[in-house]
Amino acid sequence: MHRTEDRPVILADPHARAWSPETARLRFREGLAGPTAGVAAGHTQANLIAVPADWAYDMLLFCQRNPKPCPVLDVTDAGSWTTVLADGADLRTDLPRYRVWRDGELVEEPTDVRAYWRDDLVAFLLGCSFTFEWALSTAGVPIRHVEQGRNVPMYVTGRQCRPAGRLRGPMVVSMRPVPPEHLGAAIRESSLLPAVHGGPVHCGDPAALGIEDLGRPDFGEPVAAAPDDIPVFWACGVTPQAAVMASRPPFALTHAPGQMFLTDARDEQYRVAGAG
Amino acid sequence: MHRTEDRPVILADPHARAWSPETARLRFREGLAGPTAGVAAGHTQANLIAVPADWAYDMLLFCQRNPKPCPVLDVTDAGSWTTVLADGADLRTDLPRYRVWRDGELVEEPTDVRAYWRDDLVAFLLGCSFTFEWALSTAGVPIRHVEQGRNVPMYVTGRQCRPAGRLRGPMVVSMRPVPPEHLGAAIRESSLLPAVHGGPVHCGDPAALGIEDLGRPDFGEPVAAAPDDIPVFWACGVTPQAAVMASRPPFALTHAPGQMFLTDARDEQYRVAGAG
Numbered sequence: 026m027h028r029t030e031d032r033p034v035i036l037a038d039p040h041a042r043a044w045s046p047e048t049a050r051l052r053f054r055e056g057l058a059g060p061t062a063g064v065a066a067g068h069t070q071a072n073l074i075a076v077p078a079d080w081a082y083d084m085l086l087f088c089q090r091n092p093k094p095c096p097v098l099d100v101t102d103a104g105s106w107t108t109v110l111a112d113g114a115d116l117r118t119d120l121p122r123y124r125v126w127r128d129g130e131l132v133e134e135p136t137d138v139r140a141y142w143r144d145d146l147v148a149f150l151l152g153c154s155f156t157f158e159w160a161l162s163t164a165g166v167p168i169r170h171v172e173q174g175r176n177v178p179m180y181v182t183g184r185q186c187r188p189a190g191r192l193r194g195p196m197v198v199s200m201r202p203v204p205p206e207h208l209g210a211a212i213r214e215s216s217l218l219p220a221v222h223g224g225p226v227h228c229g230d231p232a233a234l235g236i237e238d239l240g241r242p243d244f245g246e247p248v249a250a251a252p253d254d255i256p257v258f259w260a261c262g263v264t265p266q267a268a269v270m271a272s273r274p275p276f277a278l279t280h281a282p283g284q285m286f287l288t289d290a291r292d293e294q295y296r297v298a299g300a301g
Numbered sequence: 302m303h304r305t306e307d308r309p310v311i312l313a314d315p316h317a318r319a320w321s322p323e324t325a326r327l328r329f330r331e332g333l334a335g336p337t338a339g340v341a342a343g344h345t346q347a348n349l350i351a352v353p354a355d356w357a358y359d360m361l362l363f364c365q366r367n368p369k370p371c372p373v374l375d376v377t378d379a380g381s382w383t384t385v386l387a388d389g390a391d392l393r394t395d396l397p398r399y400r401v402w403r404d405g406e407l408v409e410e411p412t413d414v415r416a417y418w419r420d421d422l423v424a425f426l427l428g429c430s431f432t433f434e435w436a437l438s439t440a441g442v443p444i445r446h447v448e449q450g451r452n453v454p455m456y457v458t459g460r461q462c463r464p465a466g467r468l469r470g471p472m473v474v475s476m477r478p479v480p481p482e483h484l485g486a487a488i489r490e491s492s493l494l495p496a497v498h499g500g501p502v503h504c505g506d507p508a509a510l511g512i513e514d515l516g517r518p519d520f521g522e523p524v525a526a527a528p529d530d531i532p533v534f535w536a537c538g539v540t541p542q543a544a545v546m547a548s549r550p551p552f553a554l555t556h557a558p559g560q561m562f563l564t565d566a567r568d569e570q571y572r573v574a575g576a577g
Contacts, residue, residue, distance in 0.1 A: 081358060082357060082358040082361065085358065085361050085362060085365065086361060086376055089361065089365075089373050089376055090376070097365050100362055100365055100366070216573055217573060219495055219573060223573075297492055297493060297495060297499075297573050
């Protein structure tokens with residue numbers, strides 16, 4: 026299948042940073058597609074994975090057992106396409122782009138999945154690292170991929186997640202190059218957001234995670250680093266897609282990597298209260 | 302049924318504070334019973350609830366939707382009485398005292414549940430507020446019920462949890478009287494432990510939670526407060542027992558309130574990293 030490459034939404038419309046989440050969802054419903062880093066800044070973005078009800082327990086347990094890559098923000102009731110995280114949203118239409126999976130194979134990347142929806146689908150919305158980019162940015166940490174107008178690079182690692190029932194697979198990470206003088210702030214600020222992956226899983230040599238070439242990410246786009254930058258790796262919400270590939274449930278719907286669901290929640294509400 | 306009142310373990314054996322978790326589990330396996338506040342200090346204690354596999358998804362979703370009262374630390378595979386949180390532990394024997402529930406009614410409070418165990422039971426271990434007592438104590442906050450050698454008082458509130466499938470019920474809270482000058486530390490330190498209930502759900506007037514009389518807790522024992530103390534309420538891992546009473550699954554096993562499972566985990570590992 027041809028993989029679709031969309032331009033970042035922020036490049037397509039510079040006003041997207043100031044959109045309300047509702048405006049963003051409506052624009053995506055109308056067909057706009059692209060990576061959502063920086064869109065509706067300050068509002069929480071979420072990964073989507075929907076599986077048939079008879080796989081829902083395995084998926085929820087997989088998330089519980091792997092909370093860094095899979096921090097659950099909401100789970101819908103079977104067949105429902107609404108969520109408590111966004112008033113009036115339709116999970117079948119309001120993401121920029123989706124992926125349709127059959128038996129672990131990616132078969133389609135549509136911008137609307139109403140034709141694929143099933144009455145037995147349970148949708149999981151998982152925290153996304155775009156959320157802590159707001160906190161990092163506020164703390165003065167440069168976000169290279171946003172500066173360069175690219176999707177964040179993501180890599181399949183050699184680390185296996187803890188299996189749950191029929192689900193298993195490797196951990197996927199996102200990578201941001203961080204100048205050494207900002208490393209402390211990057212670790213501290215993301216650690217205070219445990220609901221959106223929390224602190225990094227690794228800093229430095231990518232080989233420690235089994236990543237051979239930072240220039241060839243498995244998802245997203247490569248990002249240019251300054252000479253002194255240290256690569257910092259955070260657990261990534263694309264991990265359930267790697268579990269789908271490895272475990273081959275008969276059917277699944279997900280977001281396209283980097284093209285997230287915009288919730289009405291504010292990033293601050295996931296920050297550990299009382300800290301700082 | 303006659304409710305069993307055990308003495309706190311710390312009163313029965315003053316050395317219990319310095320026990321290893323393994324020693325504590327062995328003593329409980331031999332039949333010692335009582336509230337475990339302060340036992341094997343610095344090690345993480347956990348609430349237990351085990352339900353038949355066909356109720357496990359509802360329970361896991363209930364926990365996900367109510368993370369403050371029900372922070373999941375581990376979920377066993379059906380029928381298994383072992384956990385990754387404690388090497389060599391047997392969940393059927395190693396808690397001081399259990400509760401056996403049939404159709405939402407408490408029918409027995411044994412110190413060993415091997416005779417009640419079923420091949421389809423899935424056990425949930427949930428974070429316990431005894432964990433943050435260590436952090437509060439280290440920060441200089443007096444823990445009144447420990448000073449007074451009593452079980453912590455717990456109350457059923459008027460706040461309903463978000464339902465999940467067939468499970469619903471009110472939130473249960475534990476209460477600690479805190480001197481005003483220690484309130485900031487109590488809130489900050491517990492907030493940094495989101496895996497064990499996190500920050501308080503309420504401070505001050507108990508009527509705001511629908512609690513009529515602090516002197517008559519629903520579980521545990523009343524605690525004496527100093528004149529200026531402010532009652533501080535944290536979400537409590539007895540909440541699933543209130544859900545069992547309200548939702549009447551055919552069978553469930555739980556710990557007896559205050560009589561927890563001692564894990565090998567250290568309290569510090571649940572503290573939000575990078576903070577403070």
